[in-house]
Amino acid sequence: MRLLLLIPLLFLAPLAHADLKWDKLVQEFKRVPDDKEIEAHYVFHNTGTTPVTIKSLHSSCGCTTAKLEKKTYAPGEQGDVVLHFNFGDRKGNYLKGVIVTTDDKNVEPVTLKLYVEIHDPLTVAPALVFWRKDEAPAAKTVQLTAEAAQHVKIKSVTSSNPNFTATLQTGQPGLNYTIAITPTSTAQKESADITVQTDFPADAPHTYTIFARVK
Amino acid sequence: MAGKVIFLALRTALAWTFIHAGVLKIWDFGHGQPATPDFVIAIQQYKLLPWPDLTVLLAVYLPWVEVFAGVGLFVRRVRLGAALTITALTMIFIGALASAWMRGLRIDCGCFGRDEVSTDYPTLLWRDAFILAAALFFLVRDARQGAEKDRPMFGERGRFTLP
Amino acid sequence: MIARALRQAVVLLALALLPAIVSGALQLGWKDNRPLAEGEVRAETVREWGDKVQWVDARSRDKFEAGHIKGAILLNEEEWNSLARAFINDWDPDRPVVVYCDGGSCELSHAVARRLREEFKIENVHVLKGGITAWPEK
Numbered sequence: 001m002r003l004l005l006l007i008p009l010l011f012l013a014p015l016a017h018a019d020l021k022w023d024k025l026v027q028e029f030k031r032v033p034d035d036k037e038i039e040a041h042y043v044f045h046n047t048g049t050t051p052v053t054i055k056s057l058h059s060s061c062g063c064t065t066a067k068l069e070k071k072t073y074a075p076g077e078q079g080d081v082v083l084h085f086n087f088g089d090r091k092g093n094y095l096k097g098v099i100v101t102t103d104d105k106n107v108e109p110v111t112l113k114l115y116v117e118i119h120d121p122l123t124v125a126p127a128l129v130f131w132r133k134d135e136a137p138a139a140k141t142v143q144l145t146a147e148a149a150q151h152v153k154i155k156s157v158t159s160s161n162p163n164f165t166a167t168l169q170t171g172q173p174g175l176n177y178t179i180a181i182t183p184t185s186t187a188q189k190e191s192a193d194i195t196v197q198t199d200f201p202a203d204a205p206h207t208y209t210i211f212a213r214v215k
Numbered sequence: 216m217a218g219k220v221i222f223l224a225l226r227t228a229l230a231w232t233f234i235h236a237g238v239l240k241i242w243d244f245g246h247g248q249p250a251t252p253d254f255v256i257a258i259q260q261y262k263l264l265p266w267p268d269l270t271v272l273l274a275v276y277l278p279w280v281e282v283f284a285g286v287g288l289f290v291r292r293v294r295l296g297a298a299l300t301i302t303a304l305t306m307i308f309i310g311a312l313a314s315a316w317m318r319g320l321r322i323d324c325g326c327f328g329r330d331e332v333s334t335d336y337p338t339l340l341w342r343d344a345f346i347l348a349a350a351l352f353f354l355v356r357d358a359r360q361g362a363e364k365d366r367p368m369f370g371e372r373g374r375f376t377l378p
Numbered sequence: 379m380i381a382r383a384l385r386q387a388v389v390l391l392a393l394a395l396l397p398a399i400v401s402g403a404l405q406l407g408w409k410d411n412r413p414l415a416e417g418e419v420r421a422e423t424v425r426e427w428g429d430k431v432q433w434v435d436a437r438s439r440d441k442f443e444a445g446h447i448k449g450a451i452l453l454n455e456e457e458w459n460s461l462a463r464a465f466i467n468d469w470d471p472d473r474p475v476v477v478y479c480d481g482g483s484c485e486l487s488h489a490v491a492r493r494l495r496e497e498f499k500i501e502n503v504h505v506l507k508g509g510i511t512a513w514p515e516k
Contacts, residue, residue: 062438063456080404087379087457088455088456088457089455089456089457089459089460090456090458091493092489092493124497125497126467126497126498126499127497127498128497128498128499128500130471132471191467191494193463209459211463211465211466211498211516213466213467215469215470215471
């Protein structure tokens with residue numbers, strides 16, 4: 001009698017064979033920050049003889065979420081894991097991974113990889129200029145360079161604090177600019193945000209901020 | 216006879232679960248480095264312990280308790296204590312999981328904290344419930360057998376015997 | 379019977395304590411001996427800098443609010459544009475900046491440190507090896 005009670009507790013060895021085949025495990029994209037997010041589809045097929053249940057989709061970061069319509073797939077059935085990566089304020093190259101595990105011990109966990117290059121069409125270098133107290137109030141320059149493939153025009157440059165002047169010099173229009181920032185005095189701590197208004201993207205033009213400080 | 220084989224298989228499965236779980240928390244075989252720092256982070260995500268030092272102590276000690284309890288299931292002299300330890304550990308795990316579930320914590324993610332198909336609490340709790348049932352079964356069985364034979368702790372024979 | 383079970387459990391717990399102490403000590407030693415990556419700094423070194431350190435927390439807002447190193451400023455990539463100003467306002471060129479995240483395999487602190495160096499050309503930026511778990515005081 002006690003034996004019968006135990007049977008459900010025994011670990012049953014997998015008898016049939018399960019397998020998941022993925023069309024693509026790695027995908028790469030290039031985007032601009034204003035795209036804000038990206039969605040990538042990872043299609044898979046159950047090429048085994050038994051149903052497979054996806055147990056978990058473990059993301060490497062909360063900015064990346066993974067969605068599945070349902071958890072169990074019959075033999076021959078096709079499924080689609082949708083990776084959604086929210087850029088936030090990121091810039092640069094990012095690799096986001098999602099580990100897919102199933103209920104079948106014969107199916108190894110796989111990592112779905114998403115490479116995203118988030119490149120800003122305009123590079124502002126440096127985004128911070130500062131003077132120490134009582135340092136000579138000489139002008140400091142910031143270079144703005146647009147990508148050759150995407151010209152970006154500077155429409156205006158404004159300083160939030162009249163004690164800092166910001167002068168725009170155009171190199172090649174749409175390609176490179178210089179902004180010279182000069183404090184009227186460095187006798188005490190001061191701060192200004194220099195706002196650079198551009199024309200890209202056309203529907204919601206981006207503004208960049210350069211921080212100017214006397215520390 | 217069939218009964219003995221099934222009980223042995225079940226005891227082995229239970230022991231293996233804990234030894235395996237313990238070892239993986241001590242050494243990260245995939246990356247060839249200690250697994251303790253990542254286990255510390257995992258414990259912290261349950262938000263149950265107020266002191267960070269306690270978390271580190273637990274992360275170092277708990278895996279070894281799991282390993283010794285698992286091995287202890289095969290050592291007649293301590294198998295009752297091993298069953299008790301495993302029962303207690305499993306009840307604590309179930310409690311921690313249930314508490315995290317009720318507070319809506321998402322445990323799995325490393326960085327920012329949100330998965331779409333998130334921590335599968337029901338499955339984990341069912342798994343632990345089965346483990347608890349197995350542990351209680353051996354606790355009761357070993358206690359009864361022990362009572363029948365009235366074996367002292369450090370007794371005459373002092374050898375390992377398979378249960 | 380209960381007494382016997384408890385006695386045996388205590389024996390097991392005591393036996394487990396020995397390797398735990400050894401492995402704990404070894405792991406602390408392991409942490410100290412691992413080579414430093416670019417820009418990384420060990421907790422002992424930061425301790426020597428005393429109060430001058432400007433701590434930067436590279437983790438999510440949730441984790442920051444649940445507990446952070448005393449005096450740390452939140453600056454993560456998710457909210458960089460809105461958090462950068464607060465950091466710049468507080469930043470002092472004469473204080474070393476130490477960025478931290480969770481420890482273990484977390485790379486967020488390196489990403490934030492890199493942006494501070496590249497975008498703002500701030501040089502005195504370091505990453506705390508071992509993350510917040512290497513710094514017990516909060």
